[in-house]
Amino acid sequence: MSHTALIRSHRKPRRSASTIAMRAGVAGGVLSTLAVAGSAGAANAAEPVTQTIELPTLTVDLAAQVAQSADATQQTAANYELQAERDAAAAKAAKQAKADLAEAKQKAEAKKKAAEAARKAAAERASRDAERTTLTASASVSTSTSTSTSTATGSAAAVIAFVKAQIGDAYVSGGTGPNSWDCSGLVQAAFKQVGISLPRVSQDQSVAGTQVSLSNLQPGDILYWGSAGSAYHVAVYVGDGMFVGAQNPSSGVVEKPLSYDPPTGAVRVL
Structure with missing residues (x-):
């Protein structure tokens, strides 16, 4: 017997061919699986994932509800417009x-x-x-009375002479002479001849003296038409039932009987 017969060999024991083949097959399968998985991973990494969301289908009931809502909105707008x-x-x-x-x-x-x-x-x-x-x-009234009251003397005679001298002159509203007059302008100018200053307008002239009765007139009295203090026309009584005044634009300064346009009242300043 050899001196090495009892000594174990350091060589590894040989494996059987079947064991080697089985291990090779397992290893190949694992490698194939890894290759397929890697290939799939690479493919998934290369292509983006798209997620599809499906919208709900518009049913007949939903369409009807939408139509009703539109009609209601239109009706509301019409109501607002009507209001x-x-x-x-x-x-x-x-x-x-x-x-x-x-x-x-x-x-x-x-x-x-x-x-x-x-x-x-x-x-x-x-x-x-x-x-x-x-x-x-x-x-x-008796003739003797009329005669006595118709005779003008002094200042009254001067006033009467002045107004009679203006007969035929024109009537102009606001006129104060020498060739055109209104009623109060003529009366004021006539009394100015004897030193008496009268107001300018007929309203004031109708209260400028002592009120006298129309049945007791004397030459030189101022006649007025309308109420005392608000008279609208004046003239001068010249005796014998006559007066002289600036009547109107169509007549001018005229001499007329009292019956032509009976006055309302009279005042005496002389």
Whole structure:
């Protein structure tokens, strides 16, 4: 026996061919799996992933609801438009009513003023009629009395001479001579000749002296038409039932009988 027969060999024991083949097959399978997995990973990394979201299908009920909502919106808009038209119409009606009310007030005021003017004119006519009756009665005064009251002397004669000298001159509103006059302008100028200063307008001249009765007139008295203090016309009594005055634009300065236009009253300043 060899001296090495009992010593174990350091060589590894040989494996059987079947064991080697099985291990090789396992290793190859693992490598194939890894290769396939790597290839799939690389492919997944190269292509982006797209996610598809499916929208719900528009059903018949949903379509009907959408249509109803649109109809409701349209109806609401129509209601708003109708309300706006009604509001505009109401505002226009209110404005027109206000204008009509203002016009009605103006007409009522105008009627009131016209009625007042008519009442005043009627009162003045009544006063004239009463004075006309008085003048008619005074016409029966005796001739001796009339003669004595018709004779003008002194300042009265000067006033009468002045107004008679202006007969035929024109009537001009606001006229104070020397060739055109209004009623109060002529009277004022006549009395200025004898040093008497009278107010300019007929209203003031009708209260410038002592009130006298139309049945007791004297030459040189100032006659007035209308109420004392608000007379609208004046003239000078020249005696014998006559007066001289600047009547109107068509007549000018004229001499007329008292019956032509009976005065309302008279004042005496001489």
